Amino acid sequence: MNWNIWIRQIHCWLSIAFTVTVIINFIAVARGTHADWLGFLALLPLFLLLFSGLYLFALPYATKWRSG
Template structure:
């Protein structure tokens, strides 16, 4: 599997995990239950990883353009 493909797949699965966590927190709040304080911090890990993979995918077209237009594989 190509490195860029791996990053994109990771980004997609992190987005799903982040969405499920946030919906779960709102669902718990909607049921009238007050989750523990640490539960509110759970989405921060996938969000940080989403930031890193998103920045990588954002910069990738510029790097490939500067490297002569050929996609670099590792």
């Protein structure tokens, strides 16, 4: 398995983790038990999604540039 498949799988699982943390955050706000750390909990998968998404976005351009 090459790196591109690994990054794609990690990106997919990170999107699931981010969605779950956002749902938990919405539930906490609706119940009135919102804590600051709970709001920041979604930032870690979000930043990791940013970097993996930028890599996946640039991948076709990099392969085209390498092939000449």
